[in-house]
Amino acid sequence: MSKDNEILEEFTSKEYEHGWSVDYETDEAPIGLNENIIRWISSKKEEPKWLLDWRLKAFEQWSKMEEPTWANVQYPKVDLQSLRFYSAPKQKSKPKSISDVDPELLKIYERLGISLNEQKRLQGVAVDVVLDSVSVGTTFKETLSKLGVIFCSFSEAVKEHPELVKKYLGSVVPATDNYYAALNAAVFSDGSFCYIPKGVRCPMELSTYFRINAANTGQFERTLIVAEDQSYVSYLEGCTAPQRDENQLHAAVVEIYAKENAEVKYSTVQNWYPGDKDGKGGIYNFVTKRGICAGDNSKISWTQVETGSAVTWKYPSCILKGNNSIGEFYSVAVTNNYQQADTGTKMIHIGKNTRSRIVSKGISAGKSQNSYRGQVQVMKRASNARNFSQCDSLLMGDKCGAHTFPYIDIQNSSAKVEHEATTSKIGEDQIFYCNQRGISSEDAVALIVNGYAKEVLNQLPMEFAVEAQKLLALTLEGSVG
Amino acid sequence: MLSIKNLHAAIEGSPILNGINLEIKPGEVHAIMGPNGSGKSTLASVLAGREEYEVTEGSVTFKGKDILELSPEDRAREGVFLAFQYPVEIPGVSSTNFLRTAVNQVREYRGESPLDAVKFLSLMKEKMKLVEIDQKLLSRALNEGFSGGEKKKNEIFQMAMLEPSLSILDETDSGLDIDALKVVANGVNQLKSKDNATIVVTHYQRLLDYIVPDYVHVLYKGKIVKSGTKELALELEAKGYDWIKDELSGATV
Numbered sequence: 001m002s003k004d005n006e007i008l009e010e011f012t013s014k015e016y017e018h019g020w021s022v023d024y025e026t027d028e029a030p031i032g033l034n035e036n037i038i039r040w041i042s043s044k045k046e047e048p049k050w051l052l053d054w055r056l057k058a059f060e061q062w063s064k065m066e067e068p069t070w071a072n073v074q075y076p077k078v079d080l081q082s083l084r085f086y087s088a089p090k091q092k093s094k095p096k097s098i099s100d101v102d103p104e105l106l107k108i109y110e111r112l113g114i115s116l117n118e119q120k121r122l123q124g125v126a127v128d129v130v131l132d133s134v135s136v137g138t139t140f141k142e143t144l145s146k147l148g149v150i151f152c153s154f155s156e157a158v159k160e161h162p163e164l165v166k167k168y169l170g171s172v173v174p175a176t177d178n179y180y181a182a183l184n185a186a187v188f189s190d191g192s193f194c195y196i197p198k199g200v201r202c203p204m205e206l207s208t209y210f211r212i213n214a215a216n217t218g219q220f221e222r223t224l225i226v227a228e229d230q231s232y233v234s235y236l237e238g239c240t241a242p243q244r245d246e247n248q249l250h251a252a253v254v255e256i257y258a259k260e261n262a263e264v265k266y267s268t269v270q271n272w273y274p275g276d277k278d279g280k281g282g283i284y285n286f287v288t289k290r291g292i293c294a295g296d297n298s299k300i301s302w303t304q305v306e307t308g309s310a311v312t313w314k315y316p317s318c319i320l321k322g323n324n325s326i327g328e329f330y331s332v333a334v335t336n337n338y339q340q341a342d343t344g345t346k347m348i349h350i351g352k353n354t355r356s357r358i359v360s361k362g363i364s365a366g367k368s369q370n371s372y373r374g375q376v377q378v379m380k381r382a383s384n385a386r387n388f389s390q391c392d393s394l395l396m397g398d399k400c401g402a403h404t405f406p407y408i409d410i411q412n413s414s415a416k417v418e419h420e421a422t423t424s425k426i427g428e429d430q431i432f433y434c435n436q437r438g439i440s441s442e443d444a445v446a447l448i449v450n451g452y453a454k455e456v457l458n459q460l461p462m463e464f465a466v467e468a469q470k471l472l473a474l475t476l477e478g479s480v481g
Numbered sequence: 482m483l484s485i486k487n488l489h490a491a492i493e494g495s496p497i498l499n500g501i502n503l504e505i506k507p508g509e510v511h512a513i514m515g516p517n518g519s520g521k522s523t524l525a526s527v528l529a530g531r532e533e534y535e536v537t538e539g540s541v542t543f544k545g546k547d548i549l550e551l552s553p554e555d556r557a558r559e560g561v562f563l564a565f566q567y568p569v570e571i572p573g574v575s576s577t578n579f580l581r582t583a584v585n586q587v588r589e590y591r592g593e594s595p596l597d598a599v600k601f602l603s604l605m606k607e608k609m610k611l612v613e614i615d616q617k618l619l620s621r622a623l624n625e626g627f628s629g630g631e632k633k634k635n636e637i638f639q640m641a642m643l644e645p646s647l648s649i650l651d652e653t654d655s656g657l658d659i660d661a662l663k664v665v666a667n668g669v670n671q672l673k674s675k676d677n678a679t680i681v682v683t684h685y686q687r688l689l690d691y692i693v694p695d696y697v698h699v700l701y702k703g704k705i706v707k708s709g710t711k712e713l714a715l716e717l718e719a720k721g722y723d724w725i726k727d728e729l730s731g732a733t734v
Contacts, residue, residue, distance in 0.1 A: 427569070429569050430569050432569075433568070434571075436530075436563050436565075437557055438554055439582055439586055441554070443586065448571055450574070451573025451574035
């Protein structure tokens, strides 16, 4: 066996670092899915009637929909009737701020390396943490509210800012958009809400940290970001889950609404439990993420580092409605062992002079399958639209697969669309060259992979870029940290 | 410093080296010459520990250690440096970042503390002058889009940074014009000391005008068939390799 294969074989024997779970008292919905469960969730959250109606309508539509099968992934059908759709840690009273949150829950996040103590936090990052079905706390709320920035859990937003939620909820991803988005609309339990008022440049990174702890529970959260004219925000999402033998479902929805001259940067470092080296367990990550550049000169930029999940089905997209608006998608997707990822983006050019850029870097190792699926659509009115797509695949070993499915639909002859694709293998020559300079094989792989993904990693906020680099190396060492 | 005894090596079952014997002492420069396919580059690769080559017989001792037992990275950390004939490109990784990783892993092996960014950069500046390499080149991705000359200069720069006790230059002159050759040779000469040794593997005598060897060995069919001083190289240049072949076949008849 060649040497790089041996190194990769070694990698697969290591384990997931965040695989532990914690026992705490929970408040849970009965198992299964029906209209009563939806009413149960809605009443648990003391929701207004319009929201319950919205959920029920989504549920009705969803009941008529079929699970999509077009993605290049294979998994046994999820039995939704055996899942629990709501599970929340029991808290004695509702926390007003982070200091009221049960210290036991905060310890979970400390263990993940996320300190919610504002003094200890990295300067310049506010965080909302979601455990199973609910948000357990948000930091730096007061600092942000002085600027008029609203950053809170979705539930809180429904209570405190119902007019905003009502206006924008489902405005980018309609309740019945697709099977999983409709399911999410019916049963979503919490998530983050973020509103940046006109002319405000949000002074810190906003971030949501998702953690699934409970067994047999699906996580269905929604994130809604609204950026008013001339505003700016950079948002980061991180995720981990315990190591469990059964598969768990995560079906989230993210909506971004950007108005005139607004800019939203959304970065994800996804590290859900990927299953063990034999492909047992792991998260099914079926997520709908979409942003609309509604105003002229607006910009939405998605950056994702996807290292976890057993199956990923995810296409962060941009609707470029405003003239001169810009959509960007930067992605690194790593798959190892038996992981499957079908991920990419959609860029829908509607406004004039709209521009989009897609940089996708897939890395496949072990027996995994990694697919890029992207759609570039230029509508009739979108004169002078431009797109540049670059899809690179890096293969490690000879048992994995890389696939590219680009779709292009052009209805305006002034459009300029470019697509570049490469496939390469980490060579024994490269590893030997590093070895000969005194660098171990593991570090050589890390160095080479980080070099390959550099263009994407550079898009991440500084602190997270460093984390992501380490994560990439660890994923490929098999320990998926 | 280096003692090669009766070294036999094969690739995919076919023998390439058929009993090499060579002794190298600190401060010496040895040139290994020979016609194409004689095993020159194989010898360099075997010393560096490339996996494809199987050592079937013999021993190699470096500073008292059996280096055939060591992994390629440990050989490097012990002080063996190979300047590649075809340096490898690593996209997205700057030479600076690459070298910092290398230097610090070597230091760690030797029980030294890692160099911080400031100390590392000042070491780089010092060595850059030695081999006349441009800072801009070092901030670019390693060897990516480098010209032949730039790649070879970068090899010598890496050698300067890692301060090996044994440097093996594998056809470093190939693909170089005369100006680049002078710069590279000058770098090698600057790095020479009484404590380190150099093996220059080359096909042509040209490089030896600039890096003057103490000994010249002629490799033919996997064996050293003739050894001498620098005059031997000149003789080879003048007469070609055929007279050695003839001499050998004559001797065996």
